[in-house]
Amino acid sequence: MHPAYSVIFFTVASGAGYGLLFWLSLAALVGAMPGGRWLMVAGMLLALALVTFGLLSSARHLGHPERALGAFSQWRSSWLSREAVAAAATYVPAGLLLLLAAFGGASAVASFAALLTALGAAATVYCTARIYASLRTIRHWNRKDVVWIYLALALASGGLLFCLLLALGGHALGIAGPLSLAALLAAAWLKARYWAAVDADPGAYTVEMALGMPDLGTPRPLDPPHTMPNFVMREMGYSVGRKHAVKLRRGVLLALFAVPAVLLALSLITGLSAPLLVLGVLSAAGGLLVERWLFFAEAEHVSQLYYGLQRA
């Protein structure tokens, strides 16, 4: 699949934003958020900025972004529509939580808003993942663990941001440190398992099935239905990523998982949190962008059986 930069940036930024929103809401819910009101306000603003820039970026890849309101209508059948509804709905309790954090207010209302924000953040990331996981045409995406990976990566990247926020505010990481580390390691384990599984899966559909004449044997493309690559080949047949997949996967394991995990562990031990976590967040951001690029670039689409692919 063609890796569109707008969608890569959207899923990475909104994943981290909703992850941070989840951590902040949880901290507010259990009353564990240190640093008075301003740390909470700064965190909420950062999370909502990441989410909003992500959503705006995703709207940029639409042919008609001015018609985007229509995307709220088909939540009965479409995961993309459900994602739009969940994303918009989450702004309501998140905005309320931000206002209550900034100006103070009834703690019961704040707790309820925090609970709804945490649920909304999780639901939005879940819907994003299901858009991909529900496509039976792409075996690299049509998997249950794709949903878990999206959720774990949102939790891990949001957790790193939450730890950085605490460190920059001059606070101890507390339980957030080990929990973020656990999320990071869980995501790494899921992703390594995912890569092993997709490599071992040859694909359920063959070129013989695509043409429907198995008696005739294996077809060989003779004349293509185009003079230069067409939309279906450019959108669904991207293959540059597969050439460098092994090296890039190693880069992801290093930048997204190993480096941030070591830096997070070091900051827990040494107490030198802020500079270490700045490096950790930057490394994880780079790693996440490559991970998401690979998620698209490595994905094979069944339609390519008509264009020379043997199995998909």
Add this chain to the structure above:
Amino acid sequence: MTTLPPATDKKLGLVIDLDICVGCQACATSCKEWNTGGYSAPLSDHDPYGADPSGAWLNRIHSYEFGEGAAAKTVHFPRSCLHCETPDCVTVCPTGASYKRVEDGIVLVNPDTCIGCKLCSWACPYGAREYDHDDGVMKKCTLCVDRIYNETLAEEDRIPACVRACPTGARAFGDLGDPDSDVSRSVAARDGFNLLDEFGYRPVNKYLPPRKTSVPLDLSETPPPETATGTTAIEKLFAWVDRTLSS
């Protein structure tokens, strides 16, 4: 509404005979010509006469080879939207622009509400939908919905442009939900089949397989090329010249 109708009154579709398709591209060009001015208008092209031409086409003709040597076979293979009964290209649409009509089963895109997210093209295993970069919306076969019910056209023209253009009669149009229709009868008689049946979208369009060759070709018994022999004086002269020059 992007939820699928539980059933449609008719199942209008195409039957494509791979035995007699000669791969002439008349259906593809006729489709492009009609639909760049019809319901799907425009079907934009980019750099059409330059070094890197591309554009939206609703019907594309592949040619494949099967087998080796004397048993080799060339099959021309037109491919367009199959107007499936249970396709995800409809249900994934976030706006309701992609829909399946209850009255005849045609799968259409409403060009006024499509936001151009391309998700429907990702959901199609047949690669039947093509995005129009100029128009910013998805394009697909409409089964010439603006011809088949069009009473301003002569009656013989109220069929899809591809069917009308086919010079060999390899394409037929009709109601595949009616077992007594001509198209259903030909599917039954010729073992018509679905593309990628295993995927489970239940395509309406059917394909008829190439007929089995009745006389197998045996290249070992091919006679040697004729030498110049004859009975008339001039033919004998040429035969003598041939033998002399060959020795």
